[in-house]
Amino acid sequence: MRDAIVKCEIKNKLRQHKILLQNYRLCLAIILGLIALTPMYAQSGVQGSSTVSFQNEKLSEVLMQLSKTSKLNFSYDANDPVFETRISYVYKEESIQKVLDNILSNTGLVHKQIGNQIVLFQANESIINDLQTESQEEVKTEANDEIIVTEFDIPAIEMDYRLDTIFLKDTVFRVDTIRVIDTVFIEQQKPEKPVQTKIKEIPVDYFQEGMERDKGWAMDIFAAPLLSDFSVVKDQKSFSLRSFSLGIDAMKLLNRWNILFGLRLTQFNQRFTQQYSSSEGGFFDTDTIDAYYTVINTDTAWYYVTDSSWIPLETREYSYEKTNTLGYLELNVSASFDVYKSPKMRLYLKAGGQLSMLIYKNGIAIPGDDQAEGTDFDDLDFNEVNYSFLLGAGLKYKLADKVDFNSELYYAGYLNSLIPDYPIDTKFNAIGLKLGLVFYF
Numbered sequence: 001m002r003d004a005i006v007k008c009e010i011k012n013k014l015r016q017h018k019i020l021l022q023n024y025r026l027c028l029a030i031i032l033g034l035i036a037l038t039p040m041y042a043q044s045g046v047q048g049s050s051t052v053s054f055q056n057e058k059l060s061e062v063l064m065q066l067s068k069t070s071k072l073n074f075s076y077d078a079n080d081p082v083f084e085t086r087i088s089y090v091y092k093e094e095s096i097q098k099v100l101d102n103i104l105s106n107t108g109l110v111h112k113q114i115g116n117q118i119v120l121f122q123a124n125e126s127i128i129n130d131l132q133t134e135s136q137e138e139v140k141t142e143a144n145d146e147i148i149v150t151e152f153d154i155p156a157i158e159m160d161y162r163l164d165t166i167f168l169k170d171t172v173f174r175v176d177t178i179r180v181i182d183t184v185f186i187e188q189q190k191p192e193k194p195v196q197t198k199i200k201e202i203p204v205d206y207f208q209e210g211m212e213r214d215k216g217w218a219m220d221i222f223a224a225p226l227l228s229d230f231s232v233v234k235d236q237k238s239f240s241l242r243s244f245s246l247g248i249d250a251m252k253l254l255n256r257w258n259i260l261f262g263l264r265l266t267q268f269n270q271r272f273t274q275q276y277s278s279s280e281g282g283f284f285d286t287d288t289i290d291a292y293y294t295v296i297n298t299d300t301a302w303y304y305v306t307d308s309s310w311i312p313l314e315t316r317e318y319s320y321e322k323t324n325t326l327g328y329l330e331l332n333v334s335a336s337f338d339v340y341k342s343p344k345m346r347l348y349l350k351a352g353g354q355l356s357m358l359i360y361k362n363g364i365a366i367p368g369d370d371q372a373e374g375t376d377f378d379d380l381d382f383n384e385v386n387y388s389f390l391l392g393a394g395l396k397y398k399l400a401d402k403v404d405f406n407s408e409l410y411y412a413g414y415l416n417s418l419i420p421d422y423p424i425d426t427k428f429n430a431i432g433l434k435l436g437l438v439f440y441f
Helices: 002-044 059-070 096-103
Strands: 049-058 073-075 086-095 109-114 117-122 137-141 147-152 215-228 240-254 257-296 299-341 345-362 385-400 403-414 429-440
Touching (some): 059 086, 059 096, 215 257, 240 299, 240 429, 257 345, 345 403, 385 429
Antiparallel strands (some): 049 086, 109 117, 137 147, 240 257, 257 299, 299 345, 385 403
């Protein structure tokens, strides 16, 4: 029993020694690994910090300034055009590694630090071989729990870099100036101009106000209420102020004379009220009002006083209250003459002719007693074209340099009947008061 206890204690001590040896082995491996990695971190670490400030400078010049401030050397291909890139950067108390990362971020360059040397190269090139480290560790443990370290290699660092900087500068100046001056004077006697006996007529007199109204073109835009006796209803022919005209005139100005070409829309209206009755057939109804007699000898003669009245068999009552309408599209040509003119006002007389084309109609015609019932306009044969003459007098008053107010009182006499072979006369007349504006060009 005691021997068993002693053996157990020996085994426990051996196990503790074994664990302790394993811990020693692990610590030794960590220490050796740190020793191997120490040179690598010493070369790739930050060499210090600096204050950087440059504006719109070439990358090559920026690297020269960084080399002075950081005490580091830079190696790069000076023929690469990327080093002509303009750089602007301002930052304080920043490591040289971070500064390089920022200024090279858009150039496609990367950098490697080897000791006191920083190499710049394109990202797809390999100028510096990657550091290679190899370590091997073999630990053999025998049955008696002894630890033997047979081999431990520290990684080696190989460095291969190249410095190549070439500056080329060539400036050529060339100045060449040639002046040729040659002056030739040729004088020729000019023939004397004949003395003009007549002053040329100026189309527009710019020295007298309002002379632009004597030459050129003008346009008149107007509206005119009309007093007309248009009627196709019996016993209803009279003048009424229910019609109107809208139009535009183009005027050719020839001193005091004006030639006008116009286009108008004219509508004639007649408002009428008609009430009457019509009867057909009938008979006389006789009534005896009084009777008396006379006795002659033995004869008696009776006399009667009678009254008779006509009783129609059929009676019709008619009542109309309607507005008859005719619409014309009118083309006219006229001429006017300024009988008086001043810088502000002109008075003129006008005469011309007009062609009217019927474009719409609506209403009822009542020709006479023999046709008691009215006839719709659509059932009547109206003249599609009517001719008329124009007479008028007007006044133009200047409102602005090229604008006049125009008022004109005119008479239009229509020469054709509205409806051929109509029982009543359908010729009509109109008196209009034109109000508008005249624009000069």
